[in-house]
Amino acid sequence: MNDQAEALRHMVRSRELQNQGRTTRVITVTSGKGGVGKSNFSLNFSLALQKLGLKVLVFDADIGMANIDVLMGISAPYNLYHLLKQQKTIWDIIEEGPGGLHFIAGGSGFKDLLDLTPAELDYFEEQIGKLHGEYDVIIFDTGAGLSRETVKFIVAAQETFVVTTPEPTSITDAYALIKMVKAMDHQIEFKLVVNRAMDHKEGKAAADKISMVAERFLDIKLPMLGIVLDDPNVTKAVKKQVPFSIAYPGSDATKSILDIANRFMAVPDAGGSANNGVKGFLHKMFRLMK
Numbered sequence: 001m002n003d004q005a006e007a008l009r010h011m012v013r014s015r016e017l018q019n020q021g022r023t024t025r026v027i028t029v030t031s032g033k034g035g036v037g038k039s040n041f042s043l044n045f046s047l048a049l050q051k052l053g054l055k056v057l058v059f060d061a062d063i064g065m066a067n068i069d070v071l072m073g074i075s076a077p078y079n080l081y082h083l084l085k086q087q088k089t090i091w092d093i094i095e096e097g098p099g100g101l102h103f104i105a106g107g108s109g110f111k112d113l114l115d116l117t118p119a120e121l122d123y124f125e126e127q128i129g130k131l132h133g134e135y136d137v138i139i140f141d142t143g144a145g146l147s148r149e150t151v152k153f154i155v156a157a158q159e160t161f162v163v164t165t166p167e168p169t170s171i172t173d174a175y176a177l178i179k180m181v182k183a184m185d186h187q188i189e190f191k192l193v194v195n196r197a198m199d200h201k202e203g204k205a206a207a208d209k210i211s212m213v214a215e216r217f218l219d220i221k222l223p224m225l226g227i228v229l230d231d232p233n234v235t236k237a238v239k240k241q242v243p244f245s246i247a248y249p250g251s252d253a254t255k256s257i258l259d260i261a262n263r264f265m266a267v268p269d270a271g272g273s274a275n276n277g278v279k280g281f282l283h284k285m286f287r288l289m290k
Contacts, residue, residue: 037234048258061141065143196230
């Protein structure tokens with residue numbers, strides 16, 4: 001028994017040494033309205049980053065419509081709720097999906113963040129803090145719109161990707177979300193993803209509309225991260241409960257996602273060190289809860 005305990009301590013220490021100096025980039029993915037393909041983007045973008053050599057964790061933070069596990073056809077036994085209630089550790093609730101992608105399933109847990117006892121908050125902070133340096137990127141797939149929980153993730157993360165489609169209502173809702181966050185006097189680094197574009201011309205036109213209005217009326221730059229082309233294979237993959245980048249690796253949507261991942265990789269840090277990764281994220285998150 002003593003030998004096992006010593007081996008475990010050695011393993012934990014080795015992991016800590018291995019992760020020293022590693023920067024974890026924390027990203028929130030959100031949208032102004034539901035049904036724009038936000039979760040599908042989060043999942044396949046994460047898989048693309050893994051394909052490029054990064055270690056990624058996807059956190060399903062969508063309270064009402066948590067579906068990352070459904071898109072992968074996996075039934076996760078534990079989620080954030082079990083962590084918040086101190087029933088499980090952070091390592092217990094991390095599942096492995098296709099392509100070796102690590103994820104934490106959604107549930108009602110994020111809503112419970114607002115009503116935790118001091119002891120539960122301390123445990124949550126300690127457990128999430130263990131992720132620092134463990135991953136290159138942590139992606140929080142939030143709910144659509146601007147709930148209290150979503151705001152916390154947008155403000156605490158280093159970067160926020162806003163997913164929209166070329167539809168006028170989706171563009172309007174995406175701009176409204178950005179405007180509301182700006183009105184709260186938060187300086188957030190937004191990037192725009194246009195999903196389901198008929199072609200690059202339509203995608204760029206949609207991005208230009210939002211960017212122009214955001215710069216004129218909100219005085220903020222809204223760079224476009226990329227465009228995902230409309231692709232019937234995405235719907236087929238959803239029905240199969242297999243990520244489209246795995247089910248249809250040669251599809252237009254998969255090529256689009258890989259282009260976006262490569263563009264993301266071109267700026268490897270993007271302020272991650274200055275924001276202190278997971279620790280900086282936790283500091284902002286808990287400051288908002290007070």
